[in-house]
Amino acid sequence: QLQLQESGPGLVKSSETLSLTCSVSGGSISSGSYYWGWFRQPPGKGLEWIGNIYYSGGTYYNPSLKSRVTVSVDTSKNQFSLKLSSVTAADTAVYYCARWYTSAWCVDYWGQGTLVSVTS
Amino acid sequence: QSALTQPASVSGSPGQSITISCTGTSSDVGSYNLVSWYQQHPGKAPKLMIYEGSKRPSGVSNRFSGSKSGNTASLTISGLQPEDEADYYCCSYAGSSIWVFGGGTKLTVL
Numbered sequence: 001q002l003q004l005q006e007s008g009p010g011l012v013k014s015s016e017t018l019s020l021t022c023s024v025s026g027g028s029i030s031s032g033s034y035y036w037g038w039f040r041q042p043p044g045k046g047l048e049w050i051g052n053i054y055y056s057g058g059t060y061y062n063p064s065l066k067s068r069v070t071v072s073v074d075t076s077k078n079q080f081s082l083k084l085s086s087v088t089a090a091d092t093a094v095y096y097c098a099r100w101y102t103s104a105w106c107v108d109y110w111g112q113g114t115l116v117s118v119t120s
Numbered sequence: 121q122s123a124l125t126q127p128a129s130v131s132g133s134p135g136q137s138i139t140i141s142c143t144g145t146s147s148d149v150g151s152y153n154l155v156s157w158y159q160q161h162p163g164k165a166p167k168l169m170i171y172e173g174s175k176r177p178s179g180v181s182n183r184f185s186g187s188k189s190g191n192t193a194s195l196t197i198s199g200l201q202p203e204d205e206a207d208y209y210c211c212s213y214a215g216s217s218i219w220v221f222g223g224g225t226k227l228t229v230l
Binding site for chain 2: 045046047048049052060062063096101104105106107108110111112113
């Protein structure tokens, strides 16, 4: 059974860079049938797509976040990562990593999510 | 790209059917058969319920069904059960390698 697990600091200071890693187990991140993605959900609000990455390094980003987002992949560790720069309180959210099934472009596996709070 | 429009809340009694709408534009919902629906219980990760507009993943009850007409996609839940009470989100491909979500609908089972 595929499992995804987010890890990283739960507190980030305003103007600094948020960094999270997603560890994938039970399957290879190098499978050609999937992209790997990041999403977030501010407390009490809806889901927002952040960006996707293919195992070979190709990326897609939400235009509203593109200038601050970098998603990278480390196939040797079966992990992918998110960096979000110049964070503000508006970036406080539960961050989810997930797997996109590219044949249907839907998200079929999600991590449990991790709350990241931006403090001043 | 703007978020898709969903009603903030819907409700129904056990055994009844409800429908949640997801309205986009001709650039997203109307152009692609790539609408997916997710169920999210409080404090939990979302769960895929419908993909490609009307297909159910293995293990999802056939009480859940999806459809699309023009720029609006819909999720119908028949035979409502207490465990269906959750938030529901639609998601659509919007072209140019961009995906957009709806704002979410809170389903209350009365």
